[in-house]
Structure formats: C-alpha cells, structure tokens
Amino acid sequence: MDDRRRVLGAAHDLAISFLDSLDGRPVWPRAGYEQMCQALGGPLPAAPSDPVEVLAELARRADPGLAGIPGGRFFGFVIGGELPAALGADWLTGVWDQNTGLNSLTPAAAAAESVAGQWVVEALGLPAGTTAGFVTGAMMANFTCLSAARHAVLARQGWDVNRRGLGGAPPVRVAVGRDRHDTIDLAVRYLGLGQQAVVEVDSDEQGRLRPESLAAALDHGSGPVIVCLQAGEVHTGAFDPFDEAIEVARRHGAWVHVDGAFGLWAAASPRFGHLTSGLAEADSWATDAHKTLSVPYDCGLALVREEAALVASFGVEADYLIGGTGDPMERVPELSRRARGFPVWAALRSLGTEGLAALVEQLCDRAARMAKGLARIPGVEVVNDVAFTQVLAAFGDDARTVEAGRRLLADGTAAFTPASWRGRAVQRCSVSSWATTPDDVDRTLEAVRRVAEAL
CATH class of the missing domain: 3.40.640.10 (Type I PLP-dependent aspartate aminotransferase-like (Major domain))
Known part of the structure; x- marks a missing residue:
C-alpha cells in the first residue's frame, strides 16, 4: 500500500502518545501563536520528505501549541471532547x-x-x-x-x-x-x-x-x-x-x-x-x-x-x-x-438513547459539582443559576477576576476562559467533555483554591 500503511501506523502511535499525555500535560498551550509560526515556519523546502518523518516533525513542533481539549479539565469556551466511537x-x-x-x-x-x-x-x-x-x-x-x-x-x-x-x-x-x-x-x-x-x-x-x-x-x-x-x-x-x-x-x-x-x-x-x-x-x-x-x-x-x-x-x-x-x-x-x-x-450508535441521556446528565452533574465546590472557596462567587453546563465565577472585583483567570491558565491544571456578564468580569467554566470525571472537577477546584488564596 505504498506509504499509506507506514503513515497510518505512525499517526496511530503519535495519537496514542498525545492522548496518554493529557492527564499530566498543561491544559493551556505552553507556546503562543508567534512562537508556533516560528516553529512551523521557514521557507518551503525544495526537496520531498519522507511522510513518516514529516508526521513526526509536525507532532514535535506543534506540541507546545496544543491545548488539552480532549482531556477532562478543559472548561474553556464551549468545546467538547471526542467520544471514542466518533473519533x-x-x-x-x-x-x-x-x-x-x-x-x-x-x-x-x-x-x-x-x-x-x-x-x-x-x-x-x-x-x-x-x-x-x-x-x-x-x-x-x-x-x-x-x-x-x-x-x-x-x-x-x-x-x-x-x-x-x-x-x-x-x-x-x-x-x-x-x-x-x-x-x-x-x-x-x-x-x-x-x-x-x-x-x-x-x-x-x-x-x-x-x-x-x-x-x-x-x-x-x-x-x-x-x-x-x-x-x-x-x-x-x-x-x-x-x-x-x-x-x-x-x-x-x-x-x-x-x-x-x-x-x-x-x-x-x-x-x-x-x-x-x-x-x-x-x-x-x-x-x-x-x-x-x-x-x-x-x-x-x-x-x-x-x-x-x-x-x-x-x-x-x-x-x-x-x-x-x-x-x-x-x-x-x-x-x-x-x-x-x-x-x-x-x-449515536455507541450511546443509544440511554447513553445519550446519561452523557447530557453527566455533564450537568459535573457542572453542579463544580459550582458547589467553587461556592465553598473563600473569595469566589458563582454568579449564575447553574441550570445546565455553564458556571460563571467571580473573584471579587473585575481586576481580581481577570487576574485569577490568568493565573489559572498559567497553573496549567485546568482552563476557564474570561467573559463578561451584565457588565461584570467573570471566568466561565463550561463543562462540555464526556471525559470530565469527578476527580477532574476536584483537581480543578484545588487549583482554583490555590489561585484564590494567592490573590
């Protein structure tokens, strides 16, 4: 099968390596856009390259700019993971x-x-x-x-x-x-x-x-x-x-x-x-x-x-x-x-109607767990009624709330993203991934507690 078998085998190994890294790697990217442009940039080579080597090079160069979206502690924006059957x-x-x-x-x-x-x-x-x-x-x-x-x-x-x-x-x-x-x-x-x-x-x-x-x-x-x-x-x-x-x-x-x-x-x-x-x-x-x-x-x-x-x-x-x-x-x-x-x-075939319902309910239950935990942390306020999967948290005034979000991303344990609600700065936690476990919620809460105490 020419190079396709080799390439797909290499892609499989690289994919498994990335998935295995999710639990320990920082959730937010370690490198920014300009750094990634430098890492991936340069003149277009004149000569062809071996496709397996190209994949390995891509994975190595791109890795610092990848977010841990498929993991269980990415709560930024409203971004879900990938069910195994769908992947x-x-x-x-x-x-x-x-x-x-x-x-x-x-x-x-x-x-x-x-x-x-x-x-x-x-x-x-x-x-x-x-x-x-x-x-x-x-x-x-x-x-x-x-x-x-x-x-x-x-x-x-x-x-x-x-x-x-x-x-x-x-x-x-x-x-x-x-x-x-x-x-x-x-x-x-x-x-x-x-x-x-x-x-x-x-x-x-x-x-x-x-x-x-x-x-x-x-x-x-x-x-x-x-x-x-x-x-x-x-x-x-x-x-x-x-x-x-x-x-x-x-x-x-x-x-x-x-x-x-x-x-x-x-x-x-x-x-x-x-x-x-x-x-x-x-x-x-x-x-x-x-x-x-x-x-x-x-x-x-x-x-x-x-x-x-x-x-x-x-x-x-x-x-x-x-x-x-x-x-x-x-x-x-x-x-x-x-x-x-x-x-x-x-x-849908992997979930069935019962599994689909359970998936929705699991996301909501994790969001409720997150909201209850945040409300117990001194200096943190849950701003919204948590009816579904979205949780808005404030850390006092706007400046403290913005700084809390910056520090949480730098900590790397989990990712919230900034937003504004009714003219007030908030950090938004969107529980959107099937991969989020109670342990992921608890680890995130500990990271938030560290940030709040440091503030």
Whole structure:
C-alpha cells in the first residue's frame, strides 16, 4: 500500500502518545501563536520528505501549541471532547475520502447522514419529517436554517427571493433576545438582511428572552417575521421560555428558529428535558454535534421542519452531476465536503438513547459539582443559576477576576476562559467533555483554591 500503511501506523502511535499525555500535560498551550509560526515556519523546502518523518516533525513542533481539549479539565469556551466511537469513525472518514454531495456517488456517506439525522430528530423529540443538513458548526447551522426561514416568510408574502433577490422585497424583521449568540447577527448579515432587520428583545437576569417584551416588539410593525430563540445561553446556560415565546410568535405569523449549539441536547434527557418544553413547536433548530454530542470537528446540524424551504434555498442542478431527489447537497450551502454523518452515526450508535441521556446528565452533574465546590472557596462567587453546563465565577472585583483567570491558565491544571456578564468580569467554566470525571472537577477546584488564596 505504498506509504499509506507506514503513515497510518505512525499517526496511530503519535495519537496514542498525545492522548496518554493529557492527564499530566498543561491544559493551556505552553507556546503562543508567534512562537508556533516560528516553529512551523521557514521557507518551503525544495526537496520531498519522507511522510513518516514529516508526521513526526509536525507532532514535535506543534506540541507546545496544543491545548488539552480532549482531556477532562478543559472548561474553556464551549468545546467538547471526542467520544471514542466518533473519533474512530472520523479516522475512517478521512481514509474513505468520500465527497458527500450526491446519493449516487457516495451512497454510504449520504445514507449515514440521513439515518444519523433522523436519529437526532428522534432523540430530541422533534417533529417527524424534520430534515437535517450537516454543516461545519452552529454558525453555519444558524445560517442554513435562517436561509430557509427567509425563503419561507417572503414566499408567504408572494415574494420569490430566489428569482427576485432582496431588492424591493418586503423588509424582514428578525426578533432576537438581548443575550443571543453573535452568530445570529452574523447569519443575518450573511443573508443580506442587514443589521437594521434585527429587533432586540429584553431578557431577564439569566439571559432568558421575556415573552411580554417579544409581544410588544412584534406588535409594533408588520410584514414577514423571524423569531430567534435560544436553548442554552452561552454564558449562563439559561433556556428561553419556549412555550410562551412560540405562542407569541405564532400570533404574528413568525417563523421560529432555535439556536441550540450545546443546549438543544437537553431534550434527550428525562432529567433536563423540561428546559426545552415547547421547543419542538419551532420551525428550525441549529446545534453542534462537536459540542455536547462529542464528535470531532467540524460538525453542525441544521434541522428544518419544512424541507421544501431548505431545498429551495440550496438546491442546485448541473448537467455533470448524477443528481437525484434528496441529495445531501440540497440541504446545505456546500457541494464538496467531508462525510460528517459517519462520526455522528457512530456516536449515536455507541450511546443509544440511554447513553445519550446519561452523557447530557453527566455533564450537568459535573457542572453542579463544580459550582458547589467553587461556592465553598473563600473569595469566589458563582454568579449564575447553574441550570445546565455553564458556571460563571467571580473573584471579587473585575481586576481580581481577570487576574485569577490568568493565573489559572498559567497553573496549567485546568482552563476557564474570561467573559463578561451584565457588565461584570467573570471566568466561565463550561463543562462540555464526556471525559470530565469527578476527580477532574476536584483537581480543578484545588487549583482554583490555590489561585484564590494567592490573590
């Protein structure tokens, strides 16, 4: 098999070595971007190199700039780990090298997406017939869903956006909570609606949209409306009141979209499903599989109740394609792309419905353990109601809180990342990895205690 067998064997050994190092290595990178540019840079060599030696060189040079994301004590941003089955399937995905656009060309890859998508719909209790598109992440999932929404709400007004564009179209209002994720605004810009289309709605102290404020906002105006709700505020983890908010939206004929990058998966848990009550009444949902579900990057899911609106937004015909009905390329903005369905299929198949629920509940239990432990440390305050996987901690005034975060990263035991909540500096702990154990939480708490005492 020429060099492929040697290269894959070397990659396996290097991968195992990295995984074995996770428990003891610093969680935050030891080298910065400029150092990595120097380590990896220099002129492009003129002569070829042995591919096994290239891999060894890459691993050696890159190592100081790698974060311990796959381990159990990385709590920065909202970044999950990789389930073993999903990791293995991702390796096979690279080896199989399937271009996932057409059912005829790569039927296994297309079928894996179709089946995995329906498993997700089933696990989350979404309406039967909901269609899944596999994209890079929640950013593109939001864009994909809102593309379908834009098409649908304008079509109800008799406007064909595909044929006529947006020039002269009825203006679309996009109602969003004050604490929505920035990717919603970015998607609105991508769609050509403009920031002026955004109607900001008040939210409560935990970041939940207020239904009465949504009603007041929608009462002042007319025409096509999209309402964006949130399953899991990125700082506090709070969930919008879907039952009440969707009822308000329906009275105004709105398309309802739910941004649930990490929180949508709460619907798979009997213990935490109440947080998503009413969510299934929406029209579209966006989530990341590479967060709570723990598949490798990059994988997001755009879930749309009205398949026709999705296909109308992205369907394409070309004489050189062996196209058919229901091709994957009809549901996403890409033609050529990685076969993202294989790792999702493997993750779900390895977990089953019980394992998926247990995964969600384990993350929440670890977050609750972390919050209780932080609250016992003198000088540390838990700022939010810990309803899901997000914990916000303050260490007194803003300067002390920022310094605490810097020292914790330098300590290397665990990683929190800085944020701001209601004008106050906080350190955000996002429990997003299946690999986090009670011992990981306790080791992190000891590191936080050392930092707090030193302050």
